[in-house]
Amino acid sequence: MHSSDSTRSALIVGAGIAGLTTATALARRGWRVEVVEAGASGATAGWGLSLTGPSLRALDGLGLAGQCLAAGHGMSVITNVDVNGDTNLIELPRLIGDDRPAMAGIARPELHRILRTEALRLGTRIHYGLSVSALRQDGGRTRAELTDGTARAVDLLVGADGIRSGVRDLIGCVAPIRYHGQMVWRARVPRPGWADSIHTFAGESHQTGVVPISRSHAYVFLTENGVPSDVLPDAGLAARMADLLAPFTGRVAEVRPEVARSGSVIRRPVRTALVDASWSDGTTVVIGDAAHAPSPQMASGAALAIEDGLVLTQELDRYADIRAALGAFTDRRRERCSAVVRTSVAIARLEQERRHRDAYPLIDACHQRMAQPA
Ligand SMILES: Cc1cc2nc3c(=O)[nH]c(=O)nc-3n(C[C@H](O)[C@H](O)[C@H](O)COP(=O)(O)OP(=O)(O)OC[C@H]3O[C@@H](n4cnc5c(N)ncnc54)[C@H](O)[C@@H]3O)c2cc1C
Structure with missing residues (x-):
């Protein structure tokens, strides 16, 4: 040049x-x-x-x-469900105009x-x-x-x-x-009807949630604590993520089979x-x-x-x-x-x-x- x-x-x-x-x-x-x-x-x-x-x-x-x-x-609202099942709604500020979504x-x-x-x-x-x-x-x-x-x-x-x-x-x-001892998981799944905005669910050990990414799809995220920075084979990721979601009930239990079936699961170190x-x-x-x-x-x-x-x-x-x-x-x-x-x-x-x-x-x-x- x-x-x-x-x-x-x-x-x-x-x-x-x-x-x-x-x-x-x-x-x-x-x-x-x-x-x-x-x-x-x-x-x-x-x-x-x-x-x-x-x-x-x-x-x-x-x-x-x-x-x-x-x-x-x-979307403009985050629904947080705590470990006792209590719900907390957060209305997000709309930074690009009142008539457009917040995120x-x-x-x-x-x-x-x-x-x-x-x-x-x-x-x-x-x-x-x-x-x-x-x-x-x-x-x-x-x-x-x-x-x-x-x-x-x-x-x-x-x-x-x-x-x-x-x-x-x-x-x-x-x-x-710096690696911080956590792995972040994400799985692409069909969007559940109720997931019209972000929903998060706190568990005893991990936090998970569902984020819509289109009319038809969403991703499920999960943060796993206390793990070494290792690499697992792609083939086993969906089953492993579904295992980590097993303690969750309600809506997470509903999307869990889709996670197990997902052909698009990633696991990345928190760095x-x-x-x-x-x-x-x-x-x-x-x-x-x-x-x-x-x-x-x-x-x-x-x-x-x-x-x-x-x-x-x-x-x-x-x-x-x-x-x-x-x-x-x-x-x-x-x-x-x-x-x-x-x-x-x-x-x-x-x-x-x-x-x-x-x-x-x-x-x-x-x-x-x-x-x-x-
Ligand atoms: C699992 C995960 C989930 C995340 N989720 C979110 C989220 O929801 N929202 C959010 O805002 N952020 C999120 N982040 C953070 C976000 O992805 C990054 O901050 C963002 O991608 C940074 O953009 P970047 O262009 O600086 O780097 P990158 O996206 O890493 O892009 C760097 C590019 O450079 C290329 N490259 C690397 N080395 C070389 C080289 N030597 N020569 C030429 N090209 C090279 C790479 O191939 C890549 O294309 C997430 C991160 C992770 C790991």
Whole structure:
């Protein structure tokens, strides 16, 4: 990529939520954008995602909230059923207007399809099965050597390559990945008629729940405590998750046979990571999970990732000097993102100690904070 004209150029590493939304935000501002993604095209796993109010607000900033709501399932109430069967309803704040839902459930492949389509429509080039092997600062630009033997010299390089970020390593940023002794399970099931919004159910040991992701489907989630960070064979996951749900009665017992039959069950470790020092080196910056990965329980990783792209673009608009823009970007994002990661760590600890009730005020305070503009 050569900037022989005045168009600024960016290379984004990773075509996940952060990478694709940043590509769209930059392309909208006239940047020439290329994305390299290590995985194969369309390789996104099939489980669902909760897009909280701040996620929808950030997507709305890119003009994409409407499409996500149409492809997913909008909702504004969470029904929490405690261990005694008592019900507590939470009305969620509607951050994108009183006439639109507060949040949405969506299948990950659908979200990625929407994000990818928009980035491509704006002229972004996306290369799959490709990554960076070396980075060097060179006269105010970043020179990247790619794994296919080619190289790019760009005005900006964005590492949006997730919690195990290779870009983070290449620029010498340190972010220890911490495992918190929990596994998160998700199973895609036909949507039960009563699951028109999120329902959670607290058990003696685990918490579970149902999140609608379309008119026809939902996902069942479960957090398992006190387990080593091991990998189980895919073939046994549905039966194992159904076993973990066995102590639950009522509506969970009703969906349990569907979990046992589900062909789409995932089990992922609860891990967090946070870059403490600078998120950038020269004109290279890390964003999304590469800079700050919260645990899934906060359902806020997508919001932080999309906000990153918007805020980064705003700061690049404000400063002609890219290094100054990256410094301002990190200054604006650090406290908000760190707070979500810190809350995640605290929740994981409280859940491990079976103190779910003590976690609720922390989760609530963090969501209140996230409701404030980015
Ligand atoms: C089980 C689970 C459930 C979750 N549920 C929710 C939820 O409901 N709501 C929510 O908001 N958040 C949720 N999260 C968190 C959310 O998924 C992440 O915060 C979000 O995906 C971060 O986006 P990202 O683009 O930064 O990283 P990623 O989504 O990890 O994307 C990184 C991309 O970079 C690619 N990549 C990696 N290495 C390289 C490389 N070296 N070169 C090129 N490409 C590379 C990867 O293949 C991937 O496509 C959940 C997380 C987990 C694990």
